[in-house]
Amino acid sequence: MNQATDEYDVVVLGAGPVGENLADRTRAAGLSTVIVERELVGGECSYWACVPSKSLLRPVLARAEARRVPGLRQAVDGPLSAAEVFAHRDKQVGNWTDGGALTWLESAGIDLVRGHGRLAGPQRVAVTPPDGSDGDERVLTARHAVAVCTGTRAALPDLPGIAEARPWTSREATSSATVPERLVVVGGGVVAAEMATAWNGLGSRVTVLVRGSGLLTRIEPFAGELVAETLREAGVEIRTGTSVKGVARPGGAAGPVTVTLENGERLEADEVLFATGRTPHTEDLGLETVGLEPGGWLTVDETCRVRDVPGGWLYAAGDVNHRALLTHQGKYQARIAGAAIGARAQGVPLLETDRWGAHATTADEAAVPQVVFTDPEVAAVGLTAEQAEAEGRSIRVVDYDMGQVEGAVLYGDGYRGRARMVVDLDRGHLIGVTFVGPGVAELLHSATVAVVGEVPIERLWHAVPSFPTVSEVWLRLLEAYRG
Ligand SMILES: Cc1cc2nc3c(=O)[nH]c(=O)nc-3n(C[C@H](O)[C@H](O)[C@H](O)COP(=O)(O)OP(=O)(O)OC[C@H]3O[C@@H](n4cnc5c(N)ncnc54)[C@H](O)[C@@H]3O)c2cc1C
Numbered sequence: 001m002n003q004a005t006d007e008y009d010v011v012v013l014g015a016g017p018v019g020e021n022l023a024d025r026t027r028a029a030g031l032s033t034v035i036v037e038r039e040l041v042g043g044e045c046s047y048w049a050c051v052p053s054k055s056l057l058r059p060v061l062a063r064a065e066a067r068r069v070p071g072l073r074q075a076v077d078g079p080l081s082a083a084e085v086f087a088h089r090d091k092q093v094g095n096w097t098d099g100g101a102l103t104w105l106e107s108a109g110i111d112l113v114r115g116h117g118r119l120a121g122p123q124r125v126a127v128t129p130p131d132g133s134d135g136d137e138r139v140l141t142a143r144h145a146v147a148v149c150t151g152t153r154a155a156l157p158d159l160p161g162i163a164e165a166r167p168w169t170s171r172e173a174t175s176s177a178t179v180p181e182r183l184v185v186v187g188g189g190v191v192a193a194e195m196a197t198a199w200n201g202l203g204s205r206v207t208v209l210v211r212g213s214g215l216l217t218r219i220e221p222f223a224g225e226l227v228a229e230t231l232r233e234a235g236v237e238i239r240t241g242t243s244v245k246g247v248a249r250p251g252g253a254a255g256p257v258t259v260t261l262e263n264g265e266r267l268e269a270d271e272v273l274f275a276t277g278r279t280p281h282t283e284d285l286g287l288e289t290v291g292l293e294p295g296g297w298l299t300v301d302e303t304c305r306v307r308d309v310p311g312g313w314l315y316a317a318g319d320v321n322h323r324a325l326l327t328h329q330g331k332y333q334a335r336i337a338g339a340a341i342g343a344r345a346q347g348v349p350l351l352e353t354d355r356w357g358a359h360a361t362t363a364d365e366a367a368v369p370q371v372v373f374t375d376p377e378v379a380a381v382g383l384t385a386e387q388a389e390a391e392g393r394s395i396r397v398v399d400y401d402m403g404q405v406e407g408a409v410l411y412g413d414g415y416r417g418r419a420r421m422v423v424d425l426d427r428g429h430l431i432g433v434t435f436v437g438p439g440v441a442e443l444l445h446s447a448t449v450a451v452v453g454e455v456p457i458e459r460l461w462h463a464v465p466s467f468p469t470v471s472e473v474w475l476r477l478l479e480a481y482r483g
């Protein structure tokens with residue numbers, strides 16, 4: 001086979017949001033950069049995760065909020081138009097084409113090679129062209145760095161019958177153009193909670209099977225409790241402490257699916273979604289050619305450089321390093337890693353890797369923000385009380401019922417929510433904040449700024465929230481803290 005060899009300063013593997021951002025930063029640092037993508041430029045986030053899921057959820061959440069506004073309730077009594085929701089979703093994902101992203105890559109001066117990339121020894125990447133396309137394998141060499149940004153795919157449990165049953169994963173759950181009459185969701189994490197909300201809102205009869213004690217267990221406990229309460233009121237059945245032992249679709253493609261539980265009970269549904277976590281795209285990446293084990297998460301230092309690779313030329317950012325499986329956090333890592341690659345290429349002798357330095361992904365440990373788009377919304381940053389205690393911090397936890405805030409009362413009838421701040425008593429600032437309630441997503445950045453800025457709690461007393469906004473919960477939390 002012919003092999004064309006091309007040399008670049010930086011080779012990026014995977015053009016999801018993280019690969020795109022990393023390439024953008026290395027270009028901005030004056031380094032020639034090529035990105036390798038085997039599917040669509042934009043990655044999972046743009047086509048089968050964040051963007052389509054939020055497109056499906058937006059009308060569901062807007063309707064739920066409108067139904068709480070006196071005088072408006074009757075106007076939004078009816079069902080959603082699934083056809084219009086799907087059409088809007090399809091537009092947001094560019095009908096699963098990446099023309100817009102290509103225009104951006106070109107404007108940023110980033111080259112694209114389509115195909116499956118694999119490491120082929122130090123600083124070399126071999127690219128196999130996509131199936132069905134002509135062309136030879138290309139070998140790209142990287143003068144300074146190779147960055148792995150290959151993301152994840154859904155992890156399916158090893159259950160009898162699962163492959164033949166063709167379950168939904170997050171891909172089908174975000175791209176389906178039909179509403180299943182009955183949907184079983186397996187899992188209690190973020191995908192399960194959001195997709196149960198979306199499909200229930202679109203008209204499916206949803207049953208959620210959670211093997212643990214509740215939903216969203218990595219966040220403060222009241223978050224999962226409030227979300228489960230609203231889901232149940234909306235008609236979703238949530239069964240906790242329930243494990244699945246088998247799945248089958250006995251009638252073939254068009255027939256229903258049967259889910260068998262540990263206790264022998266069988267549930268019939270039209271589709272079953274496994275929202276049981278993620279697995280990294282590292283098993284067919286040539287990691288063995290550089291002395292690393294294929295199939296696992298890539299462990300990185302604070303600059304996103306993969307540990308234990310001689311020469312320090314290999315980086316990994318985004319989902320694939322397992323630090324925080326979130327688009328915005330992966331893009332943050334990409335900005336930091338891009339700056340570190342640029343500085344090292346220029347021969348800068350010492351990088352700024354101290355806490356909050358320009359080349360340190362400090363926020364990955366101290367302040368990861370996340371919004372779960374359920375009803376109510378969940379918005380959290382930093383440590384939960386349990387995590388802070390486990391770290392041996394001396395903390396004080398302050399809670400407030402968001403329904404007592406005048407802005408929340410005006411926001412919607414029967415506003416239900418709760419806020420918590422975790423104060424580090426030794427350091428005198430916030431290390432964690434959680435808001436649960438309708439419309440709290442946009443409140444989160446205020447908390448992120450307070451946590452990252454390590455704003456002294458006494459100074460927050462001077463940050464006055466406007467009346468009558470939901471943000472007045474800040475004032476109530478501080479009053480409760482001061483006593
Ligand atoms: C249903 C769902 C909803 C989500 N919603 C949100 C949300 O609202 N907010 C949020 O912050 N996060 C959300 N996430 C998480 C978010 O999707 C990920 O954190 C994000 O996509 C990670 O970006 P990435 O660039 O690391 O990887 P990806 O987006 O997975 O991109 C990786 C790219 O690499 C390519 N690739 C892989 N291997 C190779 C190879 N060998 N050669 C060439 N190319 C390769 C893939 O084709 C892909 O395009 C959601 C996830 C799911 C599943």
Ligand SMILES: NC(=O)c1ccc[n+]([C@@H]2O[C@H](COP(=O)([O-])OP(=O)(O)OC[C@H]3O[C@@H](n4cnc5c(N)ncnc54)[C@H](O)[C@@H]3O)[C@@H](O)[C@H]2O)c1
Pocket residue numbers: 157186187188189190191192194210211212243244275276277278325326370371372373
């Ligand atoms: N709005 C957002 O920010 C957003 C939305 C969706 C996804 N995401 C990110 O995507 C990632 C993946 O989400 P996810 O929900 O797939 O994973 P997750 O790790 O959050 O949840 C997985 C769930 O599946 C359960 N589970 C695992 N194996 C199981 C098995 N064999 N049987 C039954 N249950 C099992 C776990 O106990 C857990 O409840 C998360 O890290 C999340 O942060 C973010």
